[in-house]
Amino acid sequence: MSLVAVREADLGPERAKVTSQSLLAQKRSGAAITSLTAYDYPTARLVDEAGIDMVLVGDSLGMAVLGHSDTLSVTMEEMLHHARAVRRGVQRALLVVDMPFGSYQVSQEETLRNGLRLVKEAGAEAVKLEGGALSHASSVRVLTEAEVPVVGHIGLTPQSVHRMGGYRVQGRSVEAVARLREEALRLEDAGAIALVLEGIPRELARAITAELTIPTIGIGAGPECDGQILVFHDLFDLSFRKPPKFVRSFGDAGAMMRAGLEAFREAVEERSFPADAESYHLPAQVSLEEPVELKGR
Ligand code: KIV
16 A cells, blocks of 8 residues: 555545645635645644645745745755655645745756755645746746646745835736736646735636636635635734734734743742652652762772
8 A cells, every 4th residue: 555545544534635636626616725834843733633725835934934034045955944844744735845036046957956856855745936927837837747746826926025126915907917817827827736826906816716727825815716825823923023914813822822931931930840740759769868979089
């Protein structure tokens, strides 16, 4: 029995492994696709065990976990390091890993080498890259032909922050609407298995979703996408910044952790931690009554 078959058997019929094919089937059936980012083993386990369909090791890693102000400095080595940890925590969800800025802009050969590394060294089941220009579509085609499935990403693409002049909603002019609709079709034609739509008007996302056969996953793109994705840390108020309009808080983990940290500090300071029940004890026959001498002096 193959490893995948064993895992599917472990998961049971209602928790069958998510694949690019099952995502397509979800789009066709109208069942919403759920997706979240994860960057380490515990968050990956939590997200996967909650039944989320797609886990993305996003290059938002740079901001959410590494404390950078944008995603541009994230490297292939950092993506590989975090993706390996996430891989160990994900069984059911489709595992997608972002190609970081600079890893697919230089040449098709380098794009392919980096895409293959994410699959071979970190166990990615698909990679994601930003942009819908002709060169991006060629990258999607090259990777797809090499058996590296690709998720596209258009609209507000954070790696283009300097060109965009900030994190601004895209696709509000007649020209921009036409360009984004064309980019979406181009990426589908190049073989993308799904498309992230970020920071675009709801009406445009709805139109693109209707025009594509592959699923769209929205973030700041309204409710009519085939699925929704958010950054894990945004979901739980752990991002230390004013969240964008499209983020909804689903719990204040920061407040819970702050209270716990304060309680720990107080317990240590007042010497109530560790209690006797949290301590190890000598067996009754071992005595500390004998004086100890430093031998060999
Ligand atoms: O890097 C990321 O986290 C992303 C999404 C949130 C879509 O690209």
